[in-house]
Amino acid sequence: MLESIVRPVSAEQNPSEMVLVGIIFTMVSGLLVLQIGTSSPANTGLGLLLVAFISIPASPLLVNLFIIEGKKVRRNRSFPIPIIDRHDEVIKVLAFLFIGIIIGASILYLLLPGETAQFLFSDQLHDLSARGVNVMSGNAIARTDFWSLIENNTKVTLLVLVFSFVFGAGAIFIIAWNGTIIGVLIANIAQNPGRFGGIELLPGNPFVNYLAALPITFINLLPHGFFEFMAYFFAGVSGGILSAAVMREKLSWDNQIIRDCAVYFLFSFVLVVIGAFIEASL
Numbered sequence: 001m002l003e004s005i006v007r008p009v010s011a012e013q014n015p016s017e018m019v020l021v022g023i024i025f026t027m028v029s030g031l032l033v034l035q036i037g038t039s040s041p042a043n044t045g046l047g048l049l050l051v052a053f054i055s056i057p058a059s060p061l062l063v064n065l066f067i068i069e070g071k072k073v074r075r076n077r078s079f080p081i082p083i084i085d086r087h088d089e090v091i092k093v094l095a096f097l098f099i100g101i102i103i104g105a106s107i108l109y110l111l112l113p114g115e116t117a118q119f120l121f122s123d124q125l126h127d128l129s130a131r132g133v134n135v136m137s138g139n140a141i142a143r144t145d146f147w148s149l150i151e152n153n154t155k156v157t158l159l160v161l162v163f164s165f166v167f168g169a170g171a172i173f174i175i176a177w178n179g180t181i182i183g184v185l186i187a188n189i190a191q192n193p194g195r196f197g198g199i200e201l202l203p204g205n206p207f208v209n210y211l212a213a214l215p216i217t218f219i220n221l222l223p224h225g226f227f228e229f230m231a232y233f234f235a236g237v238s239g240g241i242l243s244a245a246v247m248r249e250k251l252s253w254d255n256q257i258i259r260d261c262a263v264y265f266l267f268s269f270v271l272v273v274i275g276a277f278i279e280a281s282l
Contacts, residue, residue, distance in 0.1 A: 006021050008064040008068055009068075011061060011065065011093050012065065012068070012089040012090070012093065015089065015093045015095075016096055018096035018097040018100055019096050019100040019103065021097060021100055022096070022097045022098070022099065022100015022101040022104055022179070023100045023103050023104035024100075025054050025058060025100070025101070025104070026050075026054055026100070026101050026104025026105050026176075026180070029053035029054045029056075030050055030108045030112075032053055033053055033120060034046075034116065034120055036049070046120050046121075046123070047120065047121050047122055047124045047125075047126075048123050048177075050121070050180065051173060051176045054101060054172075054176040055173045055176055058172045058176070059172060060169075061169075062090075062093075062094075062169035062171075062240065063169045063240070063244070065090050065093060066240035066243065066244040069089075069090050069237065069240075069241050087241070087260070090237055090240075091234070091237060094171075094175065094233045094237070095229075095230075095233060097172075097175070098175050098178075098179050098229065101175070101176050101179030101180060101183065102179045102180075102182045102186065103183070104183065105121070105179060105183025105184060105187075106183035106184070106186040106190070106210070106213075107183075107187075108183075109183065109184055109187035110187050110210070121184045124180050124183075124184040127181055128181060128184065128185060145280060146277065146280035149276035149279055149280055150276045153228055153231065153272045153275065154269065154272055156174065157231050157232060157235045157268050157269065157272055160175075160232045160235040160236045160239065161235040161236070161268075162239065163239070164236045164237075164239030164243060165239035165242055166243070167243075170239075171232070171235070171239060171240065172236075174232065174236075175232060175233075175236065178229070182221065185217060186213050187213070189209075189213035189217060190209045190210040190213035223278050223279075224275045224276070224278040224279035226275075227272070227274045228272065228279075230268075230271050231269070231271035231272045231275065234265070234267055235264070235265055235268040237264055238260075238262075238264035238265045241264075242257065242258075242261045245257045
């Protein structure tokens with residue numbers, strides 16, 4: 001039922017609607033996952049299950065979008081409208097869906113009791129810790145060098161491409177994973193903004209402090225995060241369109257679909273390099 005709340009054509013025409021869709025997918029999936037899990041501390045992996053549940057209703061929508069986008073390459077568009085403009089609608093859909101998942105995950109984390117929230121998002125908290133982000137001490141940004149950033153983000157970009165090509169809309173899994181991680185970080189900042197160098201607007205009220213948590217997170221992540229996540233979106237669109245085209249017709253190396261996908265993936269790598277340079281310089 002969830003996958004039917006928005007149609008592909010409507011999503012392309014009004015991509016901002018995907019923010020609400022992402023919030024609904026995330027919060028409903030979180031409540032369902034909690035019904036499956038138990039309160040046993042030994043039972044881990046619910047964070048990944050949450051991402052899988054978010055991906056299930058999003059996948060049919062994205063697969064249909066990729067099919068629509070694959071057909072667009074037959075339309076002759078002349079310069080100055082570039083190749084990027086041809087598929088900008090689906091990129092916007094992914095971006096707004098990503099924002100919705102972030103908001104949904106952060107709100108869900110704040111609404112749930114402390115132990116329940118940590119239980120549901122245990123995998124996300126573990127990933128933040130592995131990245132050097134300690135939500136208890138307030139260390140919100142992990143530092144690393146330029147080449148390590150390129151290596152790590154290139155691997156993620158390749159995974160997005162492969163997942164999207166093999167599973168049609170597999171990129172949504174990685175996008176949802178990163179969205180829930182950022183959501184958990186925002187929620188923890190909202191619970192104690194002072195620990196992260198922010199202003200506590202109303203002591204003891206995380207929902208009011210949420211207004212302070214958002215700018216803190218975006219100031220820290222936006223300069224480089226914009227390029228990194230745009231790289232993932234471009235790679236996801238590249239793999240998704242190619243996957244839909246392979247299922248629909250026989251491709252040749254001079255096919256425009258191949259050229260579109262190749263340009264998109266190369267552009268995603270350029271964005272990875274730019275994002276790594278900015279992050280390493282901060």
